[in-house]
Amino acid sequence: MTQRKWCVIGTDPRMEKLAALLKNIDEQVLYIPTKAWSYQVERDLLAFQPEIMVFPIQPLEIVTDSIGMEFFQSVKKCFIGKLSPEWTRFFEASELNTEAYLENEQFIWLNAKLTAEGFIAAYYLEEHETVAGKQFMISGFGRVAKLLATQLKRMDAHPLIVVRSPVQLAEAQAMGYEVRKLEKGISCNQAIFINTIPAKWLTDDYQSLLKTSKRFYDIASAPGCLELEGDYSECYRLYTSLPGQFLKEDASKILFQCLTESAKDL
Known part of the structure; x- marks a missing residue:
């Protein structure tokens, strides 16, 4: 060649x-x-x-x-x-x-799977405890959220999906997940919160999530969802590019596979 x-x-x-x-x-x-x-x-x-x-x-x-x-x-x-x-x-x-x-759909789904696994690695690094038996609230129900909820459920954790969209609420409920509407003043009840929505939506209206969560993990794309002034470092963790941080070998192989396949006729 x-x-x-x-x-x-x-x-x-x-x-x-x-x-x-x-x-x-x-x-x-x-x-x-x-x-x-x-x-x-x-x-x-x-x-x-x-x-x-x-x-x-x-x-x-x-x-x-x-x-x-x-x-x-x-x-x-x-x-x-x-x-x-x-x-x-x-x-x-x-x-x-x-x-x-x-x-690229192949890249998106494979990368989403690694993002879900990367969160588990980040969680172990931060919390030093198992996910089994723990309550996790996940905002959004896109690819990453779906794969992460599946992974957590398989590990005997309790994922709860919170979204604004009636369609996503119905979809998550039909797939067997507990659901809640993402609305002003919502409480975490000391659950671990995971954001997968790639938008800066965490304003004063949702500050209650930071106050009532055990920990708030933001794994959506940079710059994250936080749109609040002040220091929230005690509870808020921004983890973007999880595949690159924790699973770079597999992440690079996925990118390699997708690019070389697309470039094979050049």
């Missing part, structure tokens, strides 16, 4: 491991461990001339005057994560072949 030239950018442990996995199948790889698009990055790209670029999950800060198309002349495909408005405008204006790997 003809060697292809990959450029992998980012400081997430998954990106470093992804670069190593690509090298293991004899691809040419330039790994740039940075959080910013800089003049040094541009020099490296001009020297290497990559055919495939992998951008990090979180958007790169731009510290140059602008992003020039001359640094993408040899690029056949860009795999992109989350984009800032500046990066969105750039890719929309360009004619580059892009693919958002965070929208």
Whole structure:
């Protein structure tokens, strides 16, 4: 197989491991461990001339005057994560072949499964106790929440789903979970609260959750759900990118599998 030239950018442990996995199948790889698009990055790209670029999950800060198309002349495909408005405008204006790997269904579900397992690892690290017999309140009922609730139930814990959506309330109830509506003044009754909703919804109206939970774990995407002033470090824990923190080997393999499958015809 003809060697292809990959450029992998980012400081997430998954990106470093992804670069190593690509090298293991004899691809040419330039790994740039940075959080910013800089003049040094541009020099490296001009020297290497990559055919495939992998951008990090979180958007790169731009510290140059602008992003020039001359640094993408040899690029056949860009795999992109989350984009800032500046990066969105750039890719929309360009004619580059892009693919958002965070929208790949295979990646989303497999990554959600690792996020659920990563929470268990974070819980053990923080609490030093078993999950069996404990009460967990989970906000949201998307992929992560579904997989996490299933995992906790299998481990003899007691998950309770709290959501605003009548559809999700009905779905969770039909699947056999105890449910409550997420509403103002809701109490945790000393349960462990887990947020999976990727929005800043935790305002004064829901401050009661912090006051009545044994611990509040926020495992949704950065920057988390907390929209309150003050110090809540005693009860609030923000754990984003759980797969990258606790299961980076498996997380990078999932990313590797999805990207190489998509790039096989390039």
